[in-house]
Amino acid sequence: MAKKAAAAPKAMSKSQLLTALAEKTGLVKKDVTAVLDSLEALIGESLSKKGSGEFALPGLLKIRIAERKAQPAKKGINPRTGETIDIPAKKATKVVKVRALKKLKEMV
Secondary structure (H helix, E strand, O other), X not given: OOOOXXXXXXXXXXXXXXXXXXXXXXXOHXXXXXXXXXXXXXXXXHHOOOOOOEEEEOOOEEEEEEEEOOEOOEEEEOOOOXXXXXXXXXXXXXXXXXXXXXXXXXXX
């Protein structure tokens, strides 16, 4: 019988992240929470309609809003049966794109 592979470690929860940051920085957990909440608010403001639509965490990542164009209704072919099917139209949508920057790529 083959042994089961060890499960991959899970991402940190918010409370684990707060505790780790508090230990590394020497700040009180309450202050770290305030910083993360402020960062969240800044990102929200930047990505809102009144903001620039882009937020960069220098060296790590860039977050931006992208528009996905509307798709008209069209005819398609079912690959299993080969019969023609109608594909409904899709409205234009906004999506969030996150791009890793140099420091983050080097960490991996």
